[in-house]
Amino acid sequence: MGLSANVLNILGLVFLSHASYEHSLLPSAAQAPPQSSILPSVIDPNINLPIDVVLETIVSVLLLCAGVVLSSPDLKPIQWNVWAGRLERSKDARQIKGFGQGGGNPYAALEERPGFLDIRAKRKEFAAWVKDGGQGDKVQ
Amino acid sequence: MSLALLEPPTNANPQTALTLSQKAPTFYKSQASWSLPYPLSLFVNNESQEKWQAYENIFLACLRTGDNQSAYLYLEELTDRFGKENERVTALRGLYAEATANTAKELEYVMKHYEEILVEAPSVFAIRKRRVALLRSLGRTAEAIGALTNLVDTSPTDAEAWSELADLYLSQGSYDQAIFSLEEVLLVMPNAWNIHAKLGEVIYLSANAKEAGPEQLKALSESMRRFCRSIELCDDYLRGYYGLQLTTSRLLGALQTTKKSQQVASDPVAGDLAPPSIDAVKKLNEVATAKLAEIVRKGTAGEKGWDGYSASELIAARELLDRGTQQIQR
Structure with missing residues (x-):
């Protein structure tokens, strides 16, 4: 997806610059076009462009639009259950990205309760773990 | 860093x-910083929250x-x-x-120190919490519960304290009080999916302690609803599905043995819900079993995006599933 989106972006940019370059070369661009018969004078764009330059511009802008949308990163979940499910499911989603950013379940502290940490029990548990040879990977 | x-x-x-x-030691050395004399030190920033x-x-x-x-x-x-x-x-x-602290006397001294601080500044919640933790660690559970109820009385929105209180009550087997405390936690943090699951677990325990009958049926269905809520808040929540599977299997048995007339009628004034129908429970049980099997399969294989489950929880879920299939085979 990333490669094709980049190709679209580059193509769009090339066509867009080519169209404007061609436009600048045209001798007719300098002359004012005849007044439009349908449009009122206020919104008459007053430009004089051959149809191929117009088409090229439109196509290149469309290509760029598609390329930018396709190359944008994945959307982040805005539904609570989807976001929470991702935290439970994958380690990547739980990774800490900085101070106060990322991390797992924000409510896990309600069950760990760092304010009530029983340090003496934790020390004993650790000493027992070392005595066991530090093998058993006790999770929690 | x-x-x-x-x-x-x-x-x-x-x-x-x-x-x-x-x-x-290495981190300590890496953080050793020099500082300039006062006015110049304002231009140098060598510290961060991290x-x-x-x-x-x-x-x-x-x-x-x-x-x-x-x-x-x-x-x-x-x-x-x-x-x-x-x-x-x-x-x-x-x-x-x-x-x-090595001796009981030194611990006593620490406790005395906490109490001295609290006499001067009773609003230092960090120290009040430490005192409760120390009381609990010393095995003086009744005193710890007393101090903690005092604490939540002063600060009723402290979810951590309510949660600790629930844990203390649970360790004493006082299920009703533990359930009440957990409900208080949910009042403060209604989206905490792990607390919903925990509440479901505690209600399930209390149902186990009751005699078979309408009361137990009510507790089991309440527990099932709590697990359902935790799953609603969190997709693919292993703990929630585990509880759902467990409670629905128990409920199926209980619903079949309890007669219709014995079941407590729903009382809309008290906010009681009627026990769920057998069909609904059956469907939930099937959903939970299927989902658990999927989680265990993907989690054990460590598929991309499914590697975050704890290994021991996966093993427990597999055992639960195995137990279910054995019963069917019999």
């Missing part, structure tokens, strides 16, 4: 705590692994930076004193 240092160490497994505490978070984490990890010297170094740094009066630092100093 390595981001691993920002990982909260309190509930990590011993291996993580050990690696964290082994980093202590730094102090890492200091606290390493301090806790060192205390846990018994590396008192490194812990003391870090504690002194924290004290120098934030002052002895800082609530968090006071609690950390208390933690250090607790951890390094």
Whole structure:
């Protein structure tokens, strides 16, 4: 997806610059076009462009639009259950990205309760773990 | 700075705590900073939030692994930076004193110190919590519960304190009080999916303690509803599905044995819900079994995006599933 989106972006940019370059070369661009018969004078764009330059511009802008949308990163979940499910499911989603950013379940502290940490029990548990040879990977 | 240092160490497994505490000396050296005399020092910024978070984490990890010297170094740094009066630092100093106390007398002294602080400044919640934790650690559970109820009386929105209170009551087998405390936690934090699951577990335990009958049926269906809510809040929640599977299997049996006339009629005034119909419970049971099987399969294989489940929980879920299939085979 990333490669094709980049190709679209580059193509769009090339066509867009080519169209404007061609436009600048045209001798007719300098002359004012005849007044439009349908449009009122206020919104008459007053430009004089051959149809191929117009088409090229439109196509290149469309290509760029598609390329930018396709190359944008994945959307982040805005539904609570989807976001929470991702935290439970994958380690990547739980990774800490900085101070106060990322991390797992924000409510896990309600069950760990760092304010009530029983340090003496934790020390004993650790000493027992070392005595066991530090093998058993006790999770929690 | 390595981001691993920002990982909260309190509930990590011993291996993580050990690696964290082994980093202590090198990290300390890397943070040694020079400072310019006063007016110039304002132009230099050599500290960040990350730094102090890492200091606290390493301090806790060192205390846990018994590396008192490194812990003391870090504690002194924290004290120098934030002052002895800082609530968090006071609690950390208390933690250090607790951890390094060797005799019952020294622990008594720490307790006395906490009480002295509280006489002067009764609103230091960090110290009030430490006092409760120390009481609990000393086995004086009744006193701890008393102090904690006092604490939540003063500060009823402290979810952590309510949760600790629930845990204390649960350790004493007082299910009703534990359920009440957990419901208080949910009043403060209604989206905490793990607390919904925990409440479901406690209600399930209380249902086990009851005699078979309408009361037990009511508790089981309440527990099932709590697990349903936790799953609603969190997709693919292993703990929630585990509970749902367990409660629905029990409920199926209970619903079939309890006669219709015996079931407690729903009382809309009290907010009681009628017990669920057998069909609904059956469907939920099927959903839970299918989902558990999927989670176990993907989690054990470690598929991309499914590697976050704890190994022991996966094993427990597999055992539950195996038990279910054995019953069907019989």
